[in-house]
Amino acid sequence: MLDKLLREVVLIVVGKSAEEIATILNSKKYENEFNIAKKLDLTINQTRNILYKISNVGLVTSIRKKDKKKGWYTYFWKFDVLKCLEFLKGRIVRELEDIEQKIHERRTSVFYYCKRCNIEVNEEEALSLNFSCPECGDIFQIKEGASLVKELEKTKAKLNEKLKIVNEEMEKEITRLNKLKEKELRKIEKEKKEKRLLAAEKRRIARAKSGKTSAKKKSAKKVVKKKTTKKKAATKKKVSKKKVAKKKTWALRKK
Numbered sequence: 294m295l296d297k298l299l300r301e302v303v304l305i306v307v308g309k310s311a312e313e314i315a316t317i318l319n320s321k322k323y324e325n326e327f328n329i330a331k332k333l334d335l336t337i338n339q340t341r342n343i344l345y346k347i348s349n350v351g352l353v354t355s356i357r358k359k360d361k362k363k364g365w366y367t368y369f370w371k372f373d374v375l376k377c378l379e380f381l382k383g384r385i386v387r388e389l390e391d392i393e394q395k396i397h398e399r400r401t402s403v404f405y406y407c408k409r410c411n412i413e414v415n416e417e418e419a420l421s422l423n424f425s426c427p428e429c430g431d432i433f434q435i436k437e438g439a440s441l442v443k444e445l446e447k448t449k450a451k452l453n454e455k456l457k458i459v460n461e462e463m464e465k466e467i468t469r470l471n472k473l474k475e476k477e478l479r480k481i482e483k484e485k486k487e488k489r490l491l492a493a494e495k496r497r498i499a500r501a502k503s504g505k506t507s508a509k510k511k512s513a514k515k516v517v518k519k520k521t522t523k524k525k526a527a528t529k530k531k532v533s534k535k536k537v538a539k540k541k542t543w544a545l546r547k548k
């Protein structure tokens with residue numbers, strides 16, 4: 294259904310010959326302009342002309358990518374589906390207003406016509422023309438409004454049906470866009486959470502490291518202390534040896 298409506302949009306904006314582009318632009322992802330040209334069997338310039346016409350009324354969105362080797366930009370396009378539907382809705386609403394107006398006129402005033410020339414005028418115009426046809430001079434006849442009103446009512450019903458379909462498609466598109474937004478928000482939230490967790494993990498590792506280094510420093514101090522005690526012990530031993538030696542000498546002297 295949506296595809297049919299989008300085809301109608303292209304038909305109104307560009308014309309019958311461009312209708313095929315509707316199916317290509319009715320895409321979730323952006324389409325490369327060269328691929329569009331290929332699919333339509335048109336030159337890139339013909340394709341761009343169509344795209345610009347649709348773009349001028351704001352019914353497509355595009356992104357561009359730079360070719361790193363050649364240095365030029367390639368454009369990618371897709372429909373702004375909601376805008377397309379709003380565009381159609383606007384037209385239908387205006388048509389309905391127009392028909393409503395006509396039905397009202399037919400019901401409240403008399404119309405005159407010339408059978409031969411198929412010219413139709415309202416009461417005011419008929420009066421100014423003295424109730425005779427400006428083409429052939431025949432006297433105007435009163436036109437029965439009932440059959441015309443019936444026709445207008447039929448058209449009105451069809452338009453209302455179409456308006457309902459467009460509204461339904463708009464609802465669908467809005468729901469789809471909202472879901473996309475929610476998904477995007479969830480993704481951002483998830484990324485934020487992951488960043489927070491990562492930062493917390495980094496802090497934890499940093500704390501653990503600083504804890505280890507201070508422990509190392511402490512143990513280093515202990516080692517130093519041990520060394521000094523060893524040295525002290527060694528000197529003590531030496532001292533005691535000396536003392537022993539002295540004692541020995543004393544002993545020798547005594548002997």
Ligand SMILES: [Zn+2]
Binds near residue numbers: 411412427428429
């Ligand atoms: Zn006439």
